[in-house]
Amino acid sequence: MTQESRVQEFVRAFEGLRSEVEKVIVGHREIINHVLVGMFAGGHVLLEGVPGLGKTLLVKTLAEGLDLSFSRIQFTPDLMPADIIGTNIIVEDADGRKHFQFQPGPIFAHVLLADEINRATPKTQSALLEGMQESSVTVAGTSRPLPAPFFVLATQNPIEMEGTYPLPEAQLDRFLLKLRVRYPALEELNAIIDRTTQSRTVTVQQVMTGPAVLTFRELVREVPIASHVRDFASSIVMATHPQWDGAPEVSRRFVRYGASPRGAQALVLGAKVRALADGRYNVSVDDLRALAAPALRHRIILNFEGEAEGVDVDSLIAQIVESAAGAVTQTRETFLR
Amino acid sequence: MAQVDVLDRLVSTVSAQVRWRRAEHYGLRGAFYGALVAAAVLFFKAALGGVAIVVAAVVLVAAALAGGLAGFARRVPPAEAARLADRAFELQDRVATALEWAKREDRTPLVEALVTDATTRVEHLAPKQIVRRVLPREARALPLPLAAAVFFALAPPVPLPIPHLPDFSAAREDDPTPERAGTPMVQDTMRPLPKDPLKRPSFEERDFTARPGSPGAATTGDLSAIFKDTALAHQRPDFNSFLKKGDERLKMLEQLDRLPDLQSDFTSSQYKMVFRKSKALTGGLRPDQISPQKLRELLDEMERLGRKGGNWSPDAAEGMEALEGGNQDKALEAMEKALNKMRAQEEAQRSGKNLRGGREGDRAGSRSRGSEGGGPEDQDFGEGEGLLPGKGKSPSPKGEASRRLQASPYDASVEGDSRRGRKESYDTNMTGRGGKMPSRLQYLGVIGQYRKMMEDAITRESVPRDYHGQIRDYFQALDER
Numbered sequence: 174m175t176q177e178s179r180v181q182e183f184v185r186a187f188e189g190l191r192s193e194v195e196k197v198i199v200g201h202r203e204i205i206n207h208v209l210v211g212m213f214a215g216g217h218v219l220l221e222g223v224p225g226l227g228k229t230l231l232v233k234t235l236a237e238g239l240d241l242s243f244s245r246i247q248f249t250p251d252l253m254p255a256d257i258i259g260t261n262i263i264v265e266d267a268d269g270r271k272h273f274q275f276q277p278g279p280i281f282a283h284v285l286l287a288d289e290i291n292r293a294t295p296k297t298q299s300a301l302l303e304g305m306q307e308s309s310v311t312v313a314g315t316s317r318p319l320p321a322p323f324f325v326l327a328t329q330n331p332i333e334m335e336g337t338y339p340l341p342e343a344q345l346d347r348f349l350l351k352l353r354v355r356y357p358a359l360e361e362l363n364a365i366i367d368r369t370t371q372s373r374t375v376t377v378q379q380v381m382t383g384p385a386v387l388t389f390r391e392l393v394r395e396v397p398i399a400s401h402v403r404d405f406a407s408s409i410v411m412a413t414h415p416q417w418d419g420a421p422e423v424s425r426r427f428v429r430y431g432a433s434p435r436g437a438q439a440l441v442l443g444a445k446v447r448a449l450a451d452g453r454y455n456v457s458v459d460d461l462r463a464l465a466a467p468a469l470r471h472r473i474i475l476n477f478e479g480e481a482e483g484v485d486v487d488s489l490i491a492q493i494v495e496s497a498a499g500a501v502t503q504t505r506e507t508f509l510r
Numbered sequence: 511m512a513q514v515d516v517l518d519r520l521v522s523t524v525s526a527q528v529r530w531r532r533a534e535h536y537g538l539r540g541a542f543y544g545a546l547v548a549a550a551v552l553f554f555k556a557a558l559g560g561v562a563i564v565v566a567a568v569v570l571v572a573a574a575l576a577g578g579l580a581g582f583a584r585r586v587p588p589a590e591a592a593r594l595a596d597r598a599f600e601l602q603d604r605v606a607t608a609l610e611w612a613k614r615e616d617r618t619p620l621v622e623a624l625v626t627d628a629t630t631r632v633e634h635l636a637p638k639q640i641v642r643r644v645l646p647r648e649a650r651a652l653p654l655p656l657a658a659a660v661f662f663a664l665a666p667p668v669p670l671p672i673p674h675l676p677d678f679s680a681a682r683e684d685d686p687t688p689e690r691a692g693t694p695m696v697q698d699t700m701r702p703l704p705k706d707p708l709k710r711p712s713f714e715e716r717d718f719t720a721r722p723g724s725p726g727a728a729t730t731g732d733l734s735a736i737f738k739d740t741a742l743a744h745q746r747p748d749f750n751s752f753l754k755k756g757d758e759r760l761k762m763l764e765q766l767d768r769l770p771d772l773q774s775d776f777t778s779s780q781y782k783m784v785f786r787k788s789k790a791l792t793g794g795l796r797p798d799q800i801s802p803q804k805l806r807e808l809l810d811e812m813e814r815l816g817r818k819g820g821n822w823s824p825d826a827a828e829g830m831e832a833l834e835g836g837n838q839d840k841a842l843e844a845m846e847k848a849l850n851k852m853r854a855q856e857e858a859q860r861s862g863k864n865l866r867g868g869r870e871g872d873r874a875g876s877r878s879r880g881s882e883g884g885g886p887e888d889q890d891f892g893e894g895e896g897l898l899p900g901k902g903k904s905p906s907p908k909g910e911a912s913r914r915l916q917a918s919p920y921d922a923s924v925e926g927d928s929r930r931g932r933k934e935s936y937d938t939n940m941t942g943r944g945g946k947m948p949s950r951l952q953y954l955g956v957i958g959q960y961r962k963m964m965e966d967a968i969t970r971e972s973v974p975r976d977y978h979g980q981i982r983d984y985f986q987a988l989d990e991r
Binding site for chain 2: 175176177180392395396397398399400401402453454455456457458459
């Protein structure tokens with residue numbers, strides 16, 4: 174198989190899976206794209222939005238399109254870590270002897286939907302940490318690997334709503350992308366009404382298997398990135414740090430902590446998937462621009478002034494990207510000088 | 511790798527475009543600075559002669575060429591050119607990435623596909639100029655030095671300025687003073703006069719007023735003869751000190767409050783008008799040197815003014831009688847008395863500004879009662895004296911008040927209690943007869959003057975700045991009372 178055909182196969186798979194999801198989900202094209210980007214990049218995706226926007230339905234539909242095991246955890250305040258990971262229970266064998274047997278929790282699935290993850294306590298939320306980072310969990314001193322591919326899709330309500338626990342920064346950093354699900358437009362709302370209030374049912378076909386996902390993940394990592402494009406990604410991430418010498422004014426003024434190196438990894442990996450989905454063999458600056466907000470918005474912590482002034486992190490990132498791009502495009506202006 | 515050659519050709523094409531644009535850019539900058547130099551050369555063409563135009567032209571062309579060559583010779587990094595091509599042809603960094611990764615050892619299998627893809631796209635590109643022209647700031651200003659150069663080239667030669675300026679500084683005592691005229695040195699350094707110089711009157715034609723007692727021969731002849739016998743004879747004019755004094759006068763004119771009010775002081779006051787005449791009459795002269803005729807006229811005028819509303823008319827009449835009797839000393843004495851009365855009446859009329867205040871009438875009444883009730887405090891001020899705070903003089907036979915303060919509490923009317931503090935000071939309390947005495951000053955009439963004096967004092971004296979506010983608050987409190 175030639176490289177061109179590998180890429181074309183990826184493009185077909187990407188578009189096929191997106192088409193299946195769009196059979197159910199109306200609109201949210203960019204959200205669906207980014208969810209697929211997160212999956213092919215090998216990361217996890219956090220979906221944030223008020224109730225009723227179709228976050229859970231999107232994830233369920235995606236799982237239906239994949240020939241993979243799927244489990245769903247509805248996070249509540251009384252949910253315990255063992256309810257997620259699993260626990261050892263005493264079982265009695267045929268001889269009447271009792272012994273401990275591990276009963277795996279719902280985390281042992283290829284696609285895990287952590288619904289309303291911020292309604293559980295931080296202790297329970299952190300039960301996902303090891304699984305998301307290491308693709309394994311440790312119970313009673315025994316490390317148990319999770320099935321591959323392992324893909325967590327979490328939803329959460331905005332933290333301003335009552336009865337929610339903000340996710341710890343360490344756990345937020347484990348998510349490759351954070352997507353904001355917004356209200357549908359008028360036409361999309363009409364389509365939602367038509368599609369969901371009639372007797373006609375939509376069947377989602379499985380278009381991709383687990384091994385195919387793993388193969389595509391390997392292909393993604395082969396995508397070359399030019400040094401100046403990589404420098405642009407690094408500049409964006411570094412510009413989120415107020416202590417950096419080249420940080421723009423907005424960062425110095427409103428940011429307390431900038432993005433971690435995981436942010437740069439997420440940015441570049443996501444850009445590679447986007448390039449492949451576009452049929453390209455290389456990462457461009459535009460890919461980085463498109464992925465900057467989803468990859469960095471949950472990794473930037475505003476300071477008091479930023480919180481007090483209600484600074485929107487997305488607009489902050491946009492300004493940071495422009496400042497970093499200025500350093501890149503400035504070369505063009507200074508080229509003749 | 512043959513496919514990369516296509517990409518290299520694209521990069522070379524872009525590099526060449528960049529070089530030409532740079533040549534334009536730096537050539538224009540060179541032309542600007544060359545035009546500046548050319549304009550300067552043409553400005554001094556009087557000194558350079560006909561060569562100036564040639565030199566200017568050569569400088570202009572050479573600077574432009576040098577700038578262009580310098581811009582063209584600058585190196586264009588291939589990676590930069592590739593990025594420029596990617597942006598210009600919307601290749602989404604394909605060329606730059608392909609060129610970079612094709613040379614790397616750790617290239618991935620996708621790089622081959624990338625190079626093929628990039629080459630295919632580049633081969634289908636239509637050649638075009640992708641490097642935009644960037645004009646330097648100097649290019650916008652280039653017409654100015656060019657126009658100046660053309661102007662100087664066409665205009666007649668500009669006369670060169672004189673290298674030496676005249677020395678206006680004051681000459682030192684030990685400076686040798688050259689002869690003004692008639693010496694060869696002066697003739698050598700003399701500037702050529704203009705063709706039609708302004709005609710000045712010769713020294714002989716000037717109208718010098720002969721001074722009484724001075725020999726007439728000194729006023730004629732050369733200028734140095736006037737100062738021959740004076741200290742100025744060997745000094746050169748000191749224009750610096752003249753300018754300095756002028757500056758001081760100008761500064762004085764800016765301080766309006768320090769200027770005398772000539773209108774009110776010398777034209778609106780009868781007393782001051784007469785006083786000025788008397789001063790002009792008697793100034794510096796003995797009584798026997800004063801003109802009796804003018805003294806008579808002055809006494810006559812005073813007597814006439816006194817009849818209109820004053821009490822000095824008898825004194826003036828007495829002076830006239832004494833003058834007719836040949837007693838000029840007595841006439842002068844009578845004139846002085848009349849003057850004093852005029853001054854007293856004028857100051858009494860200025861009650862608003864008079865420190866003696868609203869009880870002036872009472873005191874005048876008590877004074878008119880002679881020795882009936884006039885206390886010692888009424889004798890503190892003579893007529894027309896001690897009217898302004900801090901400026902009057904006390905002719906009291908008891909001496910200065912400050913000395914009396916510690917002599918007798920009853921006499922002084924003020925008792926002082928020593929108090930310790932940052933500085934030793936006194937708390938004064940009015941006791942005895944002084945405590946029951948009515949105020950001799952109209953409070954609201956003088957507090958304004960005291961405040962003004964306070965403002966003058968704290969700006970004039972070395973009062974610490976931190977204390978200014980306290981002092982002002984204190985006087986403000988007095989004003990509000």
